[in-house]
Amino acid sequence: MQILTPHVYWAQRHAEIFLRVELSDAKNLDISLHQNNTLHFRALGHGAKGDNEYKFSLEFLEPVKPEIDHRSTQRQVDIKIRKQRERWWDRLTLQEKKPLFLAPDFDRWLDESDAETELQAQEEQKISKINVESRVREDPYLGLKKGYLFMYNLVQFLGFSWIFVNMTVRLFILGQDSFYDTFHTTADMMYFCQILAVFEVVNPLLGLVKTGLYPAMIQVAGRNVVLFVIFGCLEEMQSKPIVFFVFYAWSSIEIFRYPFYMLACISTEWKLLTWLRYNLWIPLYPLGVISEAVAVIQSLPIFDETRLFSLPLPGFSGRSVSFSYTLQIYLVLMFLGLFVNFRHLYKQRQRRYRCRKRKTH
Ligand SMILES: CCCCCCCCCCCCC[C@@H](O)CC(=O)SCCNC(=O)CCNC(=O)[C@H](O)C(C)(C)COP(=O)(O)OP(=O)(O)OC[C@H]1O[C@@H](n2cnc3c(N)ncnc32)[C@H](O)[C@@H]1OP(=O)(O)O
Numbered sequence: 001m002q003i004l005t006p007h008v009y010w011a012q013r014h015a016e017i018f019l020r021v022e023l024s025d026a027k028n029l030d031i032s033l034h035q036n037n038t039l040h041f042r043a044l045g046h047g048a049k050g051d052n053e054y055k056f057s058l059e060f061l062e063p064v065k066p067e068i069d070h071r072s073t074q075r076q077v078d079i080k081i082r083k084q085r086e087r088w089w090d091r092l093t094l095q096e097k098k099p100l101f102l103a104p105d106f107d108r109w110l111d112e113s114d115a116e117t118e119l120q121a122q123e124e125q126k127i128s129k130i131n132v133e134s135r136v137r138e139d140p141y142l143g144l145k146k147g148y149l150f151m152y153n154l155v156q157f158l159g160f161s162w163i164f165v166n167m168t169v170r171l172f173i174l175g176q177d178s179f180y181d182t183f184h185t186t187a188d189m190m191y192f193c194q195i196l197a198v199f200e201v202v203n204p205l206l207g208l209v210k211t212g213l214y215p216a217m218i219q220v221a222g223r224n225v226v227l228f229v230i231f232g233c234l235e236e237m238q239s240k241p242i243v244f245f246v247f248y249a250w251s252s253i254e255i256f257r258y259p260f261y262m263l264a265c266i267s268t269e270w271k272l273l274t275w276l277r278y279n280l281w282i283p284l285y286p287l288g289v290i291s292e293a294v295a296v297i298q299s300l301p302i303f304d305e306t307r308l309f310s311l312p313l314p315g316f317s318g319r320s321v322s323f324s325y326t327l328q329i330y331l332v333l334m335f336l337g338l339f340v341n342f343r344h345l346y347k348q349r350q351r352r353y354r355c356r357k358r359k360t361h
Pocket of ligand 1: 149150153200203209210211212215216218219221222223225249250253257261262264265280281284285286287288289292333334335336337338341344345348
């Protein structure tokens, strides 16, 4: 039997060296370290030249620790070696010329600055773990708070799911006809969910969640104006198709946002759900605001006609200022609110993916 050299791929971190030996079903592994910096490898396995004995030696640039971790899988042999001094190496081997059988492992490859970022992220993770653990020790009501938040999110999730499923099923069955009675079929549940949504503002006020207070206020107040004032008070608005678009935009995001929070309460994360929570708003938020704006615009002549909520002018008997003027100011506020919340959601998204990127690199 010939003795051959396998292909070896390598990568490093500040503290470790990773070697991947391309040898499947490796047996009789003999991996040893000599004089602190020379690795000898010998094994029987299936490599580039079929079933054979393969071996190689590597004299490392600097001394490494004597203990070697290795794991043989069906496809390869993974070896992890710890450096004696935690520092970045310019190359793997003492000899400047790279051995022919050695190549970078691009699956694991990081350059020095990426490796530093990874190290930093690991440190931050450790610190936040310690913080969480100490918070758990410090806060005797943490379980109660998490339980309350979990229940709150569950109820909202069920409420918005009911609305979303109801509207979707009716859309499939009735087509466009379903637009006209969205309000009559789903308003009670929407009232319930949006009254409950006042807790979106209460929760950060009580320090239960890290939500920005103003974005939450804008969100809740903005939706409740449309729901209770525009749709709730004007019967003429209730049978308009725009109700469908407003309710659909709201419920489409909430069926993902609330389960995302539920999982956060039990320290769990589903990548797809996180992705949906932090991306779906990009098309939905402008669509939602545009739909709400259309609803407000459609209500203006109705307020002019019915004089509902109009402000009596003192000294001008029988004359009043129509509520539609207030709503026109509100329309401007809406777009300011859209800007504030869009920026907030964008920052939340950046924050989430910055943390994730650090974790996965
Ligand atoms: C009468 C005067 C009226 C004046 C108002 C005038 C302006 C009106 C403007 C109206 C515009 C509104 C338009 C709107 O209605 C349109 C739509 O909604 S369209 C549909 C699309 N919409 C969306 O996508 C927005 C959905 N809403 C939100 O995302 C939130 O409400 C918002 C406050 C905007 C942002 O959320 P938040 O700041 O909480 O961000 P995060 O989700 O990243 O959470 C931060 C951390 O807090 C934890 N958290 C938050 N809530 C909970 C909870 N309930 N349970 C558990 N944990 C929670 C979350 O996990 C994050 O923690 P970590 O950082 O550790 O991950």
